[in-house]
C-alpha cells in the first residue's frame with residue numbers, strides 16, 4: 001500500500017497508549033487527541049505549498065518562504081474527527097474547516113450521511129480528512145467519495161488507530177489519497193470495533209454514554 005504511512009514516533013505511540021486506557025477521562029482524552037493530531041499533522045503537511053514573500057529583517061529585505069494562502073482545508077468526520085481539528089489548526093491557524101456528518105448503523109455498520117459543508121473553492125485546497133478511528137473503512141471511503149463529488153482533488157486522510165480491514169479498503173478505494181495512521185491495530189471484533197482499539201472515540205471525546 002504505497003499511499004499509507006504508519007507512524008512509529010515514540011511520542012505518538014506513548015500518547016496512543018494513554019488514549020487506549022479505559023481509565024483515561026474525557027479531559028485528558030481530548031487533550032491527547034489534539035496533541036496526536038498535531039504531531040501527525042507536522043508530517044502530513046510536509047508538502048504544503050510555499051510561496052516567497054518579501055520580509056524586512058532588521059538587517060535587510062529578503063524574499064523568504066511562507067505557506068501559500070488559502071491552501072488548506074481540514075474536514076473532520078463528525079463527531080469524533082472534530083477532536084483532531086484543533087491540533088491541525090495549531091499548525092496552520094488560517095486553514096478553513098469543513099464538516100462531514102456520518103454515523104455508523106449499529107447493526108449493518110454501514111455509514112449514513114447527515115451533513116456535508118465544505119469550504120469553497122475546494123478544488124484548489126489540500127484537504128485533510130480527520131477521524132481517529134478507521135475501522136471497516138466505510139465512513140472514510142464515503143467521506144472521501146463526497147469530497148471528490150464536490151470537486152476535492154488533493155486529499156489526505158488521518159486516523160489515530162486503524163484496523164487492517166479498513167486501511168486496505170480505503171487504500172484500494174482511493175489510491176490517490178495519502179493515508180496517515182498513528183497505529184495499526186490487530187483486527188475488528190464482531191461489532192466492527194477495533195481490537196484492542198480505544199472503544200468508541202466519539203463517546204470518549206464528548207463524554208457521552
Ligand code: PRP
Nearest residue numbers: 078079080103104135136137138139202
Ligand atoms: C466512528 C468513528 C468513525 C467510524 C469508523 O464514528 O469516529 O467515523 O465510527 O468506523 P468505520 O470505519 O467502520 O466506518 P461513529 O459512527 O461511531 O459516529 P460518532 O463519531 O458520531 O460517534
Ligand code: URA
Nearest residue numbers: 135193194199200201
Ligand atoms: N468507531 C469507534 O469509535 N471505535 C471503533 O473501534 C470502531 C468504530
